[in-house]
């Protein structure tokens with residue numbers, strides 16, 4: 141009986157402390173470092189809808205740190221974009237993210253402590269109409285509001301972005317959404333929505349079990365809400381959406397004058413590969429255009445830069 145009591149006590153303590161993956165560096169953590177070789181791509185477009193710095197205070201104005209471009213490309217580059225209370229970001233991936241074995245993508249926030257965390261809901265879609273939300277759980281107590289610079293613990297959080305500090309990403313597995321009628325193996329869009337951390341039911345956000353999600357609130361600053369840095373792709377489809385690339389504001393190919401136009405950071409090295417993966421051209425770009433080498437024969441080529449790999453026809 142004593143043994144049973146001991147086991148029950150240990151169980152009770154572990155439930156009280158939370159039951160999910162702990163902070164980066166601790167045994168059982170699922171945190172993935174930004175420079176991990178498991179990342180094969182990053183978000184190529186982002187649209188942000190800001191929330192107020194404090195949701196119940198119209199005079200607080202909207203969160204204003206960063207722009208949507210901050211969430212495009214790799215983590216730890218271009219800064220972050222602050223979403224504000226309940227604000228959201230829709231990110232586009234080309235090729236789409238694909239459900240393969242294990243985690244398929246990871247989201248980076250800019251928390252600087254393991255216990256000063258801001259959270260966000262995560263959803264995926266292929267049409268931006270039907271969204272599937274990852275089933276989140278928050279085991280943080282809901283009786284006392286976490287203060288603006290108060291503590292929250294990763295062990296008590298599951299399936300919310302923001303549970304690991306910078307430079308670690310929070311990974312997600314699309315297989316967890318398999319029961320949804322809108323589930324497909326690939327998804328082009330990801331929506332990240334700030335958790336409003338108030339425990340007041342008329343203001344705050346709930347997890348998938350109906351618990352209020354308690355996190356630092358209010359935070360009426362320019363950097364209010366979830367600070368999105370980047371989304372790294374771990375598994376992606378082998379099929380690139382060419383129709384979308386034709387309208388991609390970050391990449392445009394004018395076949396008549398054989399010039400590639402970019403809207404990406406300068407001084408970046410871009411590479412052009414042939415259809416067999418053979419490198420045919422490489423150059424550090426010093427302007428927003430790149431002349432395709434004149435001796436390039438007709439065919440299909442892939443341009444690789446920090447925004448991903450884009451296919452074009454010469």
Ligand SMILES: [Ca+2]
Nearest residue numbers: 239240242314
């Ligand atoms: Ca998966």
Ligand SMILES: [Ca+2]
Nearest residue numbers: 335336337365
């Ligand atoms: Ca928040």
